[in-house]
Amino acid sequence: xxxxxxxxxxxxxxxxxxxxxxxxxxxxxxxxxxxxxxxxxxxxxxxxxxxxxxxxxxxxxxxxxxxxxxxxxxxxxxxxxxxxxxxxxxxxxxxxxxxxxxxxxxxxxxxxxxxxxxxxxxxxxxxxxxxxxxxxxxxxxxxxxxxxxxxxxxxxxxxxxxxxxxxxxxxxxxxxxxxxxxxxxxxxxxxxxxxxxxxxxxxxxxxxxxxxxxxxxxxxxxxxxxxxxxxxxxxxxxxxxxxxxxxxxxxxxxxxxxxxxxxxxxxxxxxxxxxxxxxxxxxx
Amino acid sequence: xxxxxxxxxxxxxxxxxxxxxxxxxxxxxxxxxxxxxxxxxxxxxxxxxxxxxxxxxxxxxxxxxxxxxxxxxxxxxxxxxxxxxxxxxxxxxxxxxxxxxxxxxxxxxxxxxxxxxxxxxxxxxxxxxxxxxxxxxxxxxxxxxxxxxxxxxxxxxxxxxxxxxxxxxxxxxxxxxxxxxxxxxxxxxxxxxxxxxxxxxxxxxxxxxxxxxxxxxxxxxxxxxxxxxxxxxxxxxxxxxxxxxxxxxxxxxxxxxxxxxxxxxxxxxxxxxxxxxxxxxxxx
Numbered sequence: 001x002x003x004x005x006x007x008x009x010x011x012x013x014x015x016x017x018x019x020x021x022x023x024x025x026x027x028x029x030x031x032x033x034x035x036x037x038x039x040x041x042x043x044x045x046x047x048x049x050x051x052x053x054x055x056x057x058x059x060x061x062x063x064x065x066x067x068x069x070x071x072x073x074x075x076x077x078x079x080x081x082x083x084x085x086x087x088x089x090x091x092x093x094x095x096x097x098x099x100x101x102x103x104x105x106x107x108x109x110x111x112x113x114x115x116x117x118x119x120x121x122x123x124x125x126x127x128x129x130x131x132x133x134x135x136x137x138x139x140x141x142x143x144x145x146x147x148x149x150x151x152x153x154x155x156x157x158x159x160x161x162x163x164x165x166x167x168x169x170x171x172x173x174x175x176x177x178x179x180x181x182x183x184x185x186x187x188x189x190x191x192x193x194x195x196x197x198x199x200x201x202x203x204x205x206x207x208x209x210x211x212x213x214x215x216x217x218x219x220x221x222x223x224x225x226x227x228x229x230x231x232x233x234x235x236x237x238x239x240x241x242x243x244x245x246x247x248x249x250x251x252x253x254x255x256x257x258x259x260x261x262x263x264x265x266x267x268x269x270x271x272x273x274x275x276x277x278x279x280x281x282x283x284x
Numbered sequence: 285x286x287x288x289x290x291x292x293x294x295x296x297x298x299x300x301x302x303x304x305x306x307x308x309x310x311x312x313x314x315x316x317x318x319x320x321x322x323x324x325x326x327x328x329x330x331x332x333x334x335x336x337x338x339x340x341x342x343x344x345x346x347x348x349x350x351x352x353x354x355x356x357x358x359x360x361x362x363x364x365x366x367x368x369x370x371x372x373x374x375x376x377x378x379x380x381x382x383x384x385x386x387x388x389x390x391x392x393x394x395x396x397x398x399x400x401x402x403x404x405x406x407x408x409x410x411x412x413x414x415x416x417x418x419x420x421x422x423x424x425x426x427x428x429x430x431x432x433x434x435x436x437x438x439x440x441x442x443x444x445x446x447x448x449x450x451x452x453x454x455x456x457x458x459x460x461x462x463x464x465x466x467x468x469x470x471x472x473x474x475x476x477x478x479x480x481x482x483x484x485x486x487x488x489x490x491x492x493x494x495x496x497x498x499x500x501x502x503x504x505x506x507x508x509x510x511x512x513x514x515x516x517x518x519x520x521x522x523x524x525x526x527x528x529x530x531x532x533x534x535x536x537x538x539x540x541x542x543x544x545x546x547x548x549x550x551x552x553x554x555x556x557x558x559x560x561x562x563x564x565x566x567x568x
Contacts, residue, residue: 003404006378010385010402017398019364029400031365033422036320042367042418044405080303081315083326087371087414094290101294114301116313118294119416120287121328127411130371132403134326134418138317 002282026146027071027192030139039077039137043068048128051170057096059170060131061103067195068133069111069174070237074193076144076183077137078176079113086120088129100131111176113137141183144241148190149210149258153242156252158182161198162225164235172237179239182247191241197234197280203267205242206277211261212242212268214276218255232279286566310430311355311476314423323361323421327352332412335454341380343454344415345387351479352417353395353458354521358477360428360467361421362460363397371405372413384415395460397421425467428525432474433494433542437526440536442466445482446509448519456521463523466531475525481518481564487551489526490561495545496526496552498560502539516563 011024021037022030028041045064047053055063069079084104088097101115108115113135123130149155158178175193182188190205198219202212216227225233242258261267266275295308305321306314312325329348331337339347353363368388372381385399392399397419407414433439442462459477466472474489482503486496500511509517526542545551550559 003406006381007402007404010382010389010404011399017393020398020400024399024401029365029367031400031420033317033322033364033420034320036318038317038322038420040365040367040418040420041401042369042403042416044369044371044403046371046405046407048408049405080317081301081313081324083313083324083418085326085328085416087328087330097290098294105294109301114304115295115308116304116315117308117325118291119326119328120291120294121330121333121414122287123330123414124332124412128408130405130407130414132326132369132416134324134367136315136317136322136324 022143022145027074030143037139039072039075039139040134041068041071042132042134043071045131046128055170057099058103061100062107063170064131064133065104065107066172066174068135069113069176070193072135072137073174073176073179074191074239076142076179077139079111079135079137081116081136082108082113083134084115084118085132086129087123089125089127090122091125092129111174140180144188144191146190146192146204147207149205149207149212149242150189150244151210151258151260153189153244153258154254155212155214155242155256155258156247157238157240157255158252159238160220160222161194161236161238162222162230162233164233166224168222169235174237175239178251182251186243186245186247188241188243191239194236194238194240195234197232199231199268199276200278200280201240203277205240206261206267209261210258211265212256212258213271214256214268215271220253231276234281306427306429311358314427321423323356323359323423324418325352325355326416326418327355329415330412339454341383342387345384346391347454348415348417349388349391350456350458352419353397353460354477356419356421357458357460357463358475358523360426360463361423363395363419363421365400365420366392366397367418368399368402369416370413371407373409373411374406375409376413395458424464428472428475430474430476430488431491433489433491433496433526434473434528435494435542435544437473437528437542438538439496439498439526439540439542440531441522441524441539442536443522444504444506445478445520445522446506446514446517448517450508452506453519458521459523462535466535470527470529470531472525472527475523478520478522478524479518481516483515483552483560484562484564485524487561490545490551493545494542495549496540496542497555498540498552499555504537515560518565
């Protein structure tokens, strides 16, 4: 099962609807509610996949919230609330489950999107616990979409990239504030959070006629990271965006530029010409 | 693991927040967004639990949507959008998965809450597929809460109850329209949809000093249903509500009344005095 392709297939059949401003395929959807707009998205976290069975439960809860809020940040949104579900085997330790939710609750409230509801279900025995987080948000200024890089844009990234698995993926803060500061200071054409890997996530910013060129030597590396790991590992939860003007230096590092693309060209290449469009989490 | 108690414990720790109008514990939460209000809730559907492995996939998708929209109906809401996730084992048949989503898509659009996003993840092998649906809605008139039965109210139920498992649980239409018609014609004090069982769901409508008395002979039985099954089976997805005035006859059937309750009395009894507050799905 290729998750990404399946998701694409499924959502291609979704009809247009007057209340849908941004539909499936972006970090989150944007729908109209009377006078307002609502940003919404959902993410799953599976123990044994996104965290290990040894991960402290409070950090599992925090990561479940943080991943979903990171998508919200990448749309230019502010969280206002969240929902959380758990599907767990009947033999699960209740205090472990309580700690997961407590970690999630504290994180959700700290970042402005308190948990307002949820659902708990029992799976069969020996199934790894699974959690989902739905996040809701508002757009204070402008919703920033994918697939909208413009020729001549510079590519930027917040923070540092690579070797997230050592520690960062359990402790990161979603870049909600940074996204707002960036949107207030420059006109961002397109943005995503790096969850699957810099190469693959960058490919979602390219359009039919734009190609992203990454100067790998400019990637700000996290401690212990190598350039190949920074391109392919993912789980960085940093913002990757393109814009025509210079953002404040302390917020982001330039790592490349956007150029004209012909139909058969790869979406993302290095300055050495290597196709890195598919480097990242394989979703299989 | 007692799912209901665990959920209660978890949500008791949730802090109050200015944007939360109705928090955890009701059919759905209601949150404020600038000028508007958003109804939101999430529900899980596990193959082998809520449906069998033999259930046609399109009906699995439809039921996943219908269950969540039924909660929305019971709050007095109209759907505006939904999100759907799948967690499935890697060996899953893609065409089966596509059919589940297609069934969900058609149902969601028919009932006014198109799927605007989602997430797909792979579990380990041999794990039963699981789906979640998050539904969003608006409140055209008034949000109808639980725990708000008033002494002297009559208890009503829409449609027929019992023996849902034979067919109804895969084919029901969430009572969205009926809820709106009822709210427009009478002042409903409290309402829920019957998912876990009439006895147990009725107990959620009682308050500290109100007791629900059910005249079991008045319960409108579905074909093949017995009174005990109608009280305890659940999966009816009909509306159960209390009000002081008479709703239109074709919309609902009276099945009892609300009286004063002393602290140690059961929340729901039959006219014969039998405590049926706990009859229903055990959540274990």
